[in-house]
Amino acid sequence: MTHSYSSALATLGEFGLISRISAAVFTHGSVITGIGDDAAVTTISKGMQLLTSTDMLLEDVHFRRSWHDPYRLGRKSLAVSISDIAAMGSLPRWALLSLAIPSDLSLDFIDDFMRGFLAMASENQVVLIGGDTCSSRSALVVSVTVMGEQYTDRIVRRSGAVPGDDIWVTGTLGDAALGLKLLESGETVSNELLTGLLDPEPRVPVALLLAEAGLATAMIDVSDGILADYGHIAEQSGVGGSIHIDNLPLSASFKQYTAGFSVIPYQLVLSGGEDYELCFTAHSTNREKIVDCAKKCGIDVTRIGIVTSCSGVAAVHRDGSSYIVQTDGFNHFK
Amino acid sequence: MTHSYSSALATLGEFGLISRISAAVFTHGSVITGIGDDAAVTTISKGMQLLTSTDMLLEDVHFRRSWHDPYRLGRKSLAVSISDIAAMGSLPRWALLSLAIPSDLSLDFIDDFMRGFLAMASENQVVLIGGDTCSSRSALVVSVTVMGEQYTDRIVRRSGAVPGDDIWVTGTLGDAALGLKLLESGETVSNELLTGLLDPEPRVPVALLLAEAGLATAMIDVSDGILADYGHIAEQSGVGGSIHIDNLPLSASFKQYTAGFSVIPYQLVLSGGEDYELCFTAHSTNREKIVDCAKKCGIDVTRIGIVTSCSGVAAVHRDGSSYIVQTDGFNHFK
Numbered sequence: 122m123t124h125s126y127s128s129a130l131a132t133l134g135e136f137g138l139i140s141r142i143s144a145a146v147f148t149h150g151s152v153i154t155g156i157g158d159d160a161a162v163t164t165i166s167k168g169m170q171l172l173t174s175t176d177m178l179l180e181d182v183h184f185r186r187s188w189h190d191p192y193r194l195g196r197k198s199l200a201v202s203i204s205d206i207a208a209m210g211s212l213p214r215w216a217l218l219s220l221a222i223p224s225d226l227s228l229d230f231i232d233d234f235m236r237g238f239l240a241m242a243s244e245n246q247v248v249l250i251g252g253d254t255c256s257s258r259s260a261l262v263v264s265v266t267v268m269g270e271q272y273t274d275r276i277v278r279r280s281g282a283v284p285g286d287d288i289w290v291t292g293t294l295g296d297a298a299l300g301l302k303l304l305e306s307g308e309t310v311s312n313e314l315l316t317g318l319l320d321p322e323p324r325v326p327v328a329l330l331l332a333e334a335g336l337a338t339a340m341i342d343v344s345d346g347i348l349a350d351y352g353h354i355a356e357q358s359g360v361g362g363s364i365h366i367d368n369l370p371l372s373a374s375f376k377q378y379t380a381g382f383s384v385i386p387y388q389l390v391l392s393g394g395e396d397y398e399l400c401f402t403a404h405s406t407n408r409e410k411i412v413d414c415a416k417k418c419g420i421d422v423t424r425i426g427i428v429t430s431c432s433g434v435a436a437v438h439r440d441g442s443s444y445i446v447q448t449d450g451f452n453h454f455k
Numbered sequence: 456m457t458h459s460y461s462s463a464l465a466t467l468g469e470f471g472l473i474s475r476i477s478a479a480v481f482t483h484g485s486v487i488t489g490i491g492d493d494a495a496v497t498t499i500s501k502g503m504q505l506l507t508s509t510d511m512l513l514e515d516v517h518f519r520r521s522w523h524d525p526y527r528l529g530r531k532s533l534a535v536s537i538s539d540i541a542a543m544g545s546l547p548r549w550a551l552l553s554l555a556i557p558s559d560l561s562l563d564f565i566d567d568f569m570r571g572f573l574a575m576a577s578e579n580q581v582v583l584i585g586g587d588t589c590s591s592r593s594a595l596v597v598s599v600t601v602m603g604e605q606y607t608d609r610i611v612r613r614s615g616a617v618p619g620d621d622i623w624v625t626g627t628l629g630d631a632a633l634g635l636k637l638l639e640s641g642e643t644v645s646n647e648l649l650t651g652l653l654d655p656e657p658r659v660p661v662a663l664l665l666a667e668a669g670l671a672t673a674m675i676d677v678s679d680g681i682l683a684d685y686g687h688i689a690e691q692s693g694v695g696g697s698i699h700i701d702n703l704p705l706s707a708s709f710k711q712y713t714a715g716f717s718v719i720p721y722q723l724v725l726s727g728g729e730d731y732e733l734c735f736t737a738h739s740t741n742r743e744k745i746v747d748c749a750k751k752c753g754i755d756v757t758r759i760g761i762v763t764s765c766s767g768v769a770a771v772h773r774d775g776s777s778y779i780v781q782t783d784g785f786n787h788f789k
Binding site for chain 2: 154269
């Protein structure tokens, strides 16, 4: 049931490809045995818990080869899982990468993909410790698992939001969703709008500072749209929320592009996918400390709403009137 | 870039499917936070190291829906990664499962797959702690990560074999390769020949006993054929080996099927894939203890050769003459 492979990769073979990848891997002292045995062996730091998250990226479902160059695709493939570990206020440490490679994919593509993946790994002090490679009869499939660690009392879950807490978000929202809409309609798109979509940066430093200082009561990464993702915090914390849409942070590019519109397309900001920013809740006495944390990390944070005691998440205008939106985020099944 | 989904699954949605899966999951005390947050949180037992392994299974590359019923496919998807943790002499503890689901797949298929996956998990005291689900435009893709733990001095690597050690293997070899050949040629195949191919049982109990007693000097699971897999032990231990082909353990079904052949198809036994047995090396003074360990686990073990100091792995007959074979195992790229 094996399948033929592109000639350069067939010559290299599965073990040749693994050796080629292993040779480029950065490592650190926590890795006892990395790539090359039946399983990787790593040491969890004393007193810390293990955190694990996994994501699968499919060609033509999560990415297109015509839009995503291999280098940035490699970066993003790891970034989305690092973002999940960051959203727990935890330190990403190790990664596993599995690739199902179609026969028309060149060795250059794999090399560029791996350069991007390993650059993202190295920027975040993450070690690639294992994975799997096989041939695919159709689409390129990328599956990444990232493991991290953190002291028990510093881990930030979705379940700790309390009525009266502020709702915060890092960076800006809606760029990736707008960028995707424009790409889909064949329009020229500025680089700023595409950064989140093609090369998101996981917010590890600010997540760690917030966790260490005990400032975030709940946290999630915004991958399915702020409404859906804050909705998870609300559900798991047994609270509700009011999102003030006039406070939602928009990038200069987003504002510029939508300046001529009769209505700002807030549905992209509220329910568009792939922002990969952090949404967190915090007690209102900690506003200054939170702004200081963000400043230290060179990132903007914005208060976008309030945790409420009633159930449900509402998007409201400054005058208190409701904004009517689609609330199902980026449902991969629809 | 999202893709339409079969109606029952589309109605259920990604979060509905995850809830459905979560509801059936068995758990244990080491799992602090399982499915439902950005990352799972688990506790490594005091003094133990973390072991991690991952495998990707693609439809029409690693399995066919016409051959693999969903229940056994679910079991096997987890078994192959548990087998890797066992091959390190370690205790499998937690699993992650990612599924890319084509639009023609029914909810019944997913339910049966999950029943099989979770039965295999529960039999091995493994907890499903996370994963990812998305739609696929073509093939069903299954990606599994299994994590385990073990005390540092009990972990068995590929690198500890010493010249003069015996080479051992659990169970029988070649059944899966012969079963696959027969399936491919459309012949009727007995259940025994298909067990390894369709429903392999990871050899966890015997692996743990061998590791705890310090009996195995090196170990690997046989997934690419004993010659290729022992070859990894030889390479990483800086030794060679002599495999005695007349000693290779064959099942009653294998013997019965090949009884009429002019030559026993040893290439299937040596280089066929997917045996999922353990190959390990051990000092010759420990033969009785090893047989006792295996007996306690209700499994056969067979001495199939000797670790040598010269490089290279040779397959030889009882009279010392060489057996000429293909040595590249089950190369997924060819």
